[in-house]
Amino acid sequence: MPKAQETVLEIDLKALKHNFEYIKSKLHKDTKILAVVKAFAYGSDASEIAKYLQDLQVDYFAVAYVNEGVTLRDAGIETPILVLHPQAVNFKTLIERCLEPSLYSAKILDEFLAIASKEKQNNYPVHIKFNTGLNRLGFLEKDIDSIVSKLESTTAIRAKSLFSHLAASEDLNENGFTKDQIAKFKSIYKTFTTAIGYQPMLHICNTSGVLNYPEAHLDMVRSGIGLYGFGNSESWNKDFKPVATLKSLISQIHHIEKGETVGYNRAFKSDGLKKTATIPIGHADGISRIYGNGKGKVTINGQQAPIIGNVCMDMIMVNITDIDCKEGDEVIIFGNGMSASAFAQSANTISYEILTAISQRVKRVFLT
Ligand SMILES: *Cc1c(COP(=O)(O)O)cnc(C)c1O
Numbered sequence: 001m002p003k004a005q006e007t008v009l010e011i012d013l014k015a016l017k018h019n020f021e022y023i024k025s026k027l028h029k030d031t032k033i034l035a036v037v038k039a040f041a042y043g044s045d046a047s048e049i050a051k052y053l054q055d056l057q058v059d060y061f062a063v064a065y066v067n068e069g070v071t072l073r074d075a076g077i078e079t080p081i082l083v084l085h086p087q088a089v090n091f092k093t094l095i096e097r098c099l100e101p102s103l104y105s106a107k108i109l110d111e112f113l114a115i116a117s118k119e120k121q122n123n124y125p126v127h128i129k130f131n132t133g134l135n136r137l138g139f140l141e142k143d144i145d146s147i148v149s150k151l152e153s154t155t156a157i158r159a160k161s162l163f164s165h166l167a168a169s170e171d172l173n174e175n176g177f178t179k180d181q182i183a184k185f186k187s188i189y190k191t192f193t194t195a196i197g198y199q200p201m202l203h204i205c206n207t208s209g210v211l212n213y214p215e216a217h218l219d220m221v222r223s224g225i226g227l228y229g230f231g232n233s234e235s236w237n238k239d240f241k242p243v244a245t246l247k248s249l250i251s252q253i254h255h256i257e258k259g260e261t262v263g264y265n266r267a268f269k270s271d272g273l274k275k276t277a278t279i280p281i282g283h284a285d286g287i288s289r290i291y292g293n294g295k296g297k298v299t300i301n302g303q304q305a306p307i308i309g310n311v312c313m314d315m316i317m318v319n320i321t322d323i324d325c326k327e328g329d330e331v332i333i334f335g336n337g338m339s340a341s342a343f344a345q346s347a348n349t350i351s352y353e354i355l356t357a358i359s360q361r362v363k364r365v366f367l368t
Helices: 013-025 038-043 046-055 066-074 088-096 106-118 141-152 172-196 207-212 340-345 351-357
Strands: 008-012 032-036 060-063 081-083 100-103 124-130 157-164 201-203 220-223 244-249 252-256 274-279 297-300 303-308 316-319 330-334 363-367
Touching: 008 013, 013 032, 013 046, 013 363, 032 046, 038 046, 038 351, 046 060, 046 066, 060 066, 066 081, 066 088, 088 106, 100 106, 106 141, 106 157, 124 172, 141 157, 141 172, 157 172, 172 207, 201 220, 207 220, 297 316, 330 340, 340 351
Parallel strands: 008 363, 032 060, 032 220, 060 081, 081 100, 100 124, 124 157, 157 201
Antiparallel strands: 008 244, 244 330, 252 274, 274 316, 297 303, 297 330, 303 316
């Protein structure tokens, strides 16, 4: 791996391949894989990740919003793309770019149906989302009759899949709740397919669902965090390889005396002779102020250096008093030594949040 000469997010495509193949190894050969590439592919780079996964024959992609799907089409992605949370204002664009909407309420179904009819669509693929307990987006079981009668009254759209989303698939203490969600979904899809007379694809598992609920893989699974290298538990994490490493370097070293302070608002006060390093990454790059004042730690020459004082917009200062290092040395924010999930834990958050927080200002570098 090249030594960082500026702050970079390194994206290891071999690790991505490993994770894809690992997830695939957990599935029946007929179960499809949908790769979730929303939010810049969890903060990495949606177009590059999608191109690579398309070459690996992934079956589907999902994004949250229509503009994310447009970016993938512009990058030449031809694999089907499910848009998980589209807004009606973008439906015309969605149709023009062959993106497939998740329809989760009577309002959004009616809005999409009106536009698909106006645009003279025939059997336009849509994905019907059911709420089985997350209480975020989705129809309820009692809505089935009205959905089916709307679908039967038109040739403009057709249900390509029925799906739901698990609320706590990573938490085995919630095993009973998850099993209830799976059972509810089963009852929903049985009623729905009997009423509609054809068989849409069925899917409910995210990454932790894939790992913890093999009986619920159904026709397709939707994996995000697993592809990027995390299994939401220490034991599963071992089987994945983190794709992203956030690296920087030491810009300047300071020697400070007892009583001196470091950074804005003088938040760090020195109780003795200290050595500090200033690093070109700040809250504008995605390192929230929550990581300041000793919470977050970076790795320099294999040793941990806590962030001292407040995180600035473009910089952090770290305590390197006991670390043998010099200006220009590499700094690992997360990756080798300290995983993104461990770094996130230091600020009481999760890998998903720190990965997606890394701003577009940080250069992405791809290792192949
Ligand atoms: C984000 C998302 C996923 C991916 O979940 P992971 O835990 O990252 O695998 C799957 N399904 C839906 C509906 C999502 O919003």
